[in-house]
Amino acid sequence: MKQKIIGWIRKQIKRAKADGIILGLSGGLDSCVAARLAVLALGKKRVLGLILPCHSHGFDLDDAKLFARKFEIKTETVDLSRIYDSLIRVLPAADRLTKANIRPRLRMLVLYYFSRKLNYLVCGTSNKSELAVGYFTKYGDGASDIIPLGDLLKTQVRKLARDLKIPERIIAKPPTAGLWPGQTDEIEMGITYADLDDILERLEKRKKQIQPKIKVDRVKRMIRNSAHKRQGPKICFV
Numbered sequence: 391m392k393q394k395i396i397g398w399i400r401k402q403i404k405r406a407k408a409d410g411i412i413l414g415l416s417g418g419l420d421s422c423v424a425a426r427l428a429v430l431a432l433g434k435k436r437v438l439g440l441i442l443p444c445h446s447h448g449f450d451l452d453d454a455k456l457f458a459r460k461f462e463i464k465t466e467t468v469d470l471s472r473i474y475d476s477l478i479r480v481l482p483a484a485d486r487l488t489k490a491n492i493r494p495r496l497r498m499l500v501l502y503y504f505s506r507k508l509n510y511l512v513c514g515t516s517n518k519s520e521l522a523v524g525y526f527t528k529y530g531d532g533a534s535d536i537i538p539l540g541d542l543l544k545t546q547v548r549k550l551a552r553d554l555k556i557p558e559r560i561i562a563k564p565p566t567a568g569l570w571p572g573q574t575d576e577i578e579m580g581i582t583y584a585d586l587d588d589i590l591e592r593l594e595k596r597k598k599q600i601q602p603k604i605k606v607d608r609v610k611r612m613i614r615n616s617a618h619k620r621q622g623p624k625i626c627f628v
Contacts (some may be wrong), residue, residue, distance in 0.1 A: 494530025524616020
């Protein structure tokens with residue numbers, strides 16, 4: 391699995407005639423695994439991790455820096471907190487999620503700024519579990535040039551992380567998009583990754599489900615409702 395992804399990354403860079411890879415380094419499991427694979431594929435001189443805090447948790451920034459030091463990954467930090475605050479002041483009032491989704495879209499704006507400047511491809515860090523149910527922000531963390539982990543379930547990414555020697559504290563902490571204090575992926579989705587991955591794998595292989603019907607129906611509904619996120623804009627052909 392590891393060698394296949396590494397070879398695939400090299401092929402994408404060569405095909406695009408790009409000079410390297412850039413990605414958002416959040417300190418979370420997926421971004422660390424993607425960054426480690428990128429370095430194994432291209433070498434540390436051709437990978438840049440952007441640390442893009444936006445009222446972010448201090449421990450996530452600490453983990454991002456810990457990871458970068460351990461594997462000698464180049465980083466740059468751009469704090470987006472004041473830009474986010476300025477946007478919130480001029481925009482009409484909205485619910486918490488609508489406002490929170492500004493953060494990943496601001497980060498993607500900065501990633502593509504550096505991408506153009508350096509001739510690097512933007513590496514997405516979403517996994518198969520998130521992509522399947524639409525757990526990503528459209529044109530935010532869902533926007534990228536390549537997604538090396540896109541065919542790996544979250545549980546598979548966690549196993550790969552141990553093989554890659556990612557620090558255990560990064561592997562073990564609850565996955566979160568950092569949208570607001572106390573927010574975690576599993577609370578927001580209403581299902582654990584273990585149960586979600588089991589359901590998704592059984593759907594794909596057409597095997598009998600063993601999770602409660604209410605959970606299976608929830609996952610199927612999430613897949614249907616997020617279909618637009620996995621497609622390009624619809625065109626009206628006349």
